[in-house]
Amino acid sequence: MTSHPVKCPHGSLKMFTLGRSRWLWYLCLCAVLPGSFCLLATGMLFPRESSSREVKDLSGLWSFRADKSPNRNQGFEKAWYKSRLAETGPVIDMAVPASFNDITQDPKLRDFIGWVWYEREVLVPSRWVTDEGTRVVLRVGSAHYYSVVWVNGVKVTEHNGGHLPFEAEIGSVIRADPKSPCRITIAVNNTLTLETLPPGTIQYFNDPTKYPDGFFVQNTNFDFFNYAGIHRPVLLYTTPKVYIDDITVVTDFLDSTGFVKYKISIQNAVEAPIKVTLMDKNRHCVASSNKSSGVLKFTDVQLWWPYLMHDNPAYLYSLEVHLMAADERSTYGDIYTVPVGIRTVHVTSTQFLINNKPFYFHGVNKHEDSDIRGKGFDWSLIVKDFNLLKWLGANSFRTSHYPYAEEILQMCDRHGIVVIDECPGVGIKDIRSFGNTSLAHHLDVMDELVRRDKNHPSVVMWSVANEPAAEMPPAEVYFKTLITHTKTLDVTRPVTYITDSNYARDRGAPYVDVICVNSYFSWYHDPGHLDVIPIQLNTQFENWYGKYQKPIIQSEYGADTVPGLHSDPPMMFTEEYQNVVLQSYHNVFDQKRKKYVVGELIWNFADFMTTQGVTRVVGNKKGVFSRQRQPKAAAFILKERYWKLANETGKIPFWTKYPCGLV
Numbered sequence: 001m002t003s004h005p006v007k008c009p010h011g012s013l014k015m016f017t018l019g020r021s022r023w024l025w026y027l028c029l030c031a032v033l034p035g036s037f038c039l040l041a042t043g044m045l046f047p048r049e050s051s052s053r054e055v056k057d058l059s060g061l062w063s064f065r066a067d068k069s070p071n072r073n074q075g076f077e078k079a080w081y082k083s084r085l086a087e088t089g090p091v092i093d094m095a096v097p098a099s100f101n102d103i104t105q106d107p108k109l110r111d112f113i114g115w116v117w118y119e120r121e122v123l124v125p126s127r128w129v130t131d132e133g134t135r136v137v138l139r140v141g142s143a144h145y146y147s148v149v150w151v152n153g154v155k156v157t158e159h160n161g162g163h164l165p166f167e168a169e170i171g172s173v174i175r176a177d178p179k180s181p182c183r184i185t186i187a188v189n190n191t192l193t194l195e196t197l198p199p200g201t202i203q204y205f206n207d208p209t210k211y212p213d214g215f216f217v218q219n220t221n222f223d224f225f226n227y228a229g230i231h232r233p234v235l236l237y238t239t240p241k242v243y244i245d246d247i248t249v250v251t252d253f254l255d256s257t258g259f260v261k262y263k264i265s266i267q268n269a270v271e272a273p274i275k276v277t278l279m280d281k282n283r284h285c286v287a288s289s290n291k292s293s294g295v296l297k298f299t300d301v302q303l304w305w306p307y308l309m310h311d312n313p314a315y316l317y318s319l320e321v322h323l324m325a326a327d328e329r330s331t332y333g334d335i336y337t338v339p340v341g342i343r344t345v346h347v348t349s350t351q352f353l354i355n356n357k358p359f360y361f362h363g364v365n366k367h368e369d370s371d372i373r374g375k376g377f378d379w380s381l382i383v384k385d386f387n388l389l390k391w392l393g394a395n396s397f398r399t400s401h402y403p404y405a406e407e408i409l410q411m412c413d414r415h416g417i418v419v420i421d422e423c424p425g426v427g428i429k430d431i432r433s434f435g436n437t438s439l440a441h442h443l444d445v446m447d448e449l450v451r452r453d454k455n456h457p458s459v460v461m462w463s464v465a466n467e468p469a470a471e472m473p474p475a476e477v478y479f480k481t482l483i484t485h486t487k488t489l490d491v492t493r494p495v496t497y498i499t500d501s502n503y504a505r506d507r508g509a510p511y512v513d514v515i516c517v518n519s520y521f522s523w524y525h526d527p528g529h530l531d532v533i534p535i536q537l538n539t540q541f542e543n544w545y546g547k548y549q550k551p552i553i554q555s556e557y558g559a560d561t562v563p564g565l566h567s568d569p570p571m572m573f574t575e576e577y578q579n580v581v582l583q584s585y586h587n588v589f590d591q592k593r594k595k596y597v598v599g600e601l602i603w604n605f606a607d608f609m610t611t612q613g614v615t616r617v618v619g620n621k622k623g624v625f626s627r628q629r630q631p632k633a634a635a636f637i638l639k640e641r642y643w644k645l646a647n648e649t650g651k652i653p654f655w656t657k658y659p660c661g662l663v
């Protein structure tokens with residue numbers, strides 16, 4: 001039997017803690033690149049094609065088998081990775097990327113907890129195999145939650161965490177067996193523990209008079225369905241042997257002069273000739289250098305502005321890095337281009353400044369969630385959502401409650417949608433989740449998140465958690481460490497955690513830069529009593545600002561609404577009730593945004609799936625759009641407001657003909 005991290009049924013997972021010796025490494029890097037990022041030992045550049053890099057997308061049909069054995073461990077005991085999955089037992093077709101839960105009619109698969117196995121055979125271009133100077137990398141955009149990956153039966157990597165990419169170099173494995181197709185096996189386990197992010201626990205019910213043999217449930221403290229599987233594209237890509245491993249970019253400007261501070265790391269050579277070129281939209285070079293780090297300075301800078309704040313928003317330059325390297329046998333070149341938006345972010349005691357101008361977040365909270373595909377990546381859905389965001393006049397969203405696909409952030413860069421980038425620190429309610437193992441994992445996740453998203457101009461703030469039980473004594477040290485660490489990783493962006501309206505949960509608040517508060521007055525508090533909103537919301541803002549003198553974002557507010565349900569006078573769950581909740585909140589925002597409130601993010605953009613329970617009727621219905629992306633009445637209220645706000649606080653682009661008739 002193969003020894004494996006899974007020690008007990010349903011995958012009680014051994015955590016990777018990568019040794020705190022990394023701290024020393026951070027300190028060294030900080031010393032050479034002050035005012036910039038401290039990162040993991042290797043980069044995680046998004047796989048892009050270039051004249052030196054090829055990408056092969058493995059999206060499509062994979063073979064799939066859930067390990068339904070009582071201890072969920074048969075796949076490891078019988079080494080399913082050693083042969084074709086179909087030879088181990090019955091397999092079904094599975095779409096990748098997609099959550100597996102809603103794909104079949106099998107209720108046991110929908111609610112399955114434990115290991116599921118995916119497999120795909122790939123024909124690899126022969127040049128990739130024969131050319132020893134080519135690195136072949138297997139990359140998984142994300143798989144929820146814990147993954148083990150084999151190629152031709154050889155384990156190539158493991159990853160702990162459900163929302164960030166991981167990869168493995170597989171050239172040597174496929175070259176060892178060049179004649180056979182490359183068989184990729186990925187085992188994914190969705191079991192959550194007190195130390196995962198988000199946390200969860202498995203609870204067994206052993207009373208035979210009430211429950212079938214082996215009955216157990218997974219308990220969680222978050223309000224979305226724990227969709228699982230391979231959620232984002234699986235790719236193979238190549239680089240030359242000596243390659244550009246990471247690029248870090250920090251931007252600034254003074255009057256009309258732009259500055260791009262950059263650092264490039266290369267692998268498999270101590271140094272190599274390099275050419276760095278910054279190009280404008282028309283591919284004209286505006287600055288260049290032949291050093292692996294430095295500052296590019298150029299005139300007539302075009303800043304990256306948020307959507308609706310400028311008539312030429314989301315301007316992107318391109319930083320092209322060209323690496324030349326040679327060994328005794330050949331010359332390799334590597335080219336990688338990263339989009340660069342020149343913008344700054346600063347926070348004062350009352351304002352959130354982008355490019356030194358006050359920015360007001362009028363946006364949404366989202367989920368990666370849709371019918372059938374669950375949390376699976378889907379371009380049609382993404383493009384539709386961006387069209388809806390722009391229709392709404394939204395200038396921002398929060399990646400509640402986990403990092404979204406990189407392709408979504410690329411869309412934000414290109415459309416000027418500002419992002420609060422949240423890690424999966426949601427549902428941290430149990431005191432045992434404040435221990436050292438949890439903290440170490442949380443720090444690792446922040447490292448991975450910042451490493452992946454640091455260069456996106458759209459990302460303006462990190463959120464380290466949502467509504468943690470921050471009234472518990474260990475929360476203070478926990479959040480102090482986490483927030484301080486995140487600021488060390490990235491000195492250019494503010495950091496927050498999202499609190500709920502329980503005012504006692506503020507042990508982390510002294511360390512955040514912006515206070516983000518969720519509240520549901522007249523819903524969870526005083527349900528049905530719309531008249532409490534003005535007074536309770538006013539009290540909420542005055543209390544937080546009075547104590548901390550930091551700008552405040554209303555990071556969630558809303559009401560569940562069943563589309564098509566009506567009542568006048570308004571009653572809970574009707575479209576009219578949602579309208580009045582929104583309008584009552586808006587009246588208070590209008591008073592406070594003159595002072596220190598810097599944003600409002602509706603909960604939620606669209607209805608989304610949750611675990612089943614007595615408060616959820618086939619999911620959470622607080623969307624202003626249905627799960628199928630059709631507007632409820634509240635969407636029109638929000639749209640009118642957001643365009644009005646844009647008109648006041650920004651500059652509506654001349655080309656935008658928005659249908660509210662306000663311009």
Ligand code: GCB
Nearest residue numbers: 223466467500518556620622
């Ligand atoms: C919250 C949570 C969010 C829930 C929402 C609700 O405070 O942050 O995850 O979905 O409330 O609708 O209850």
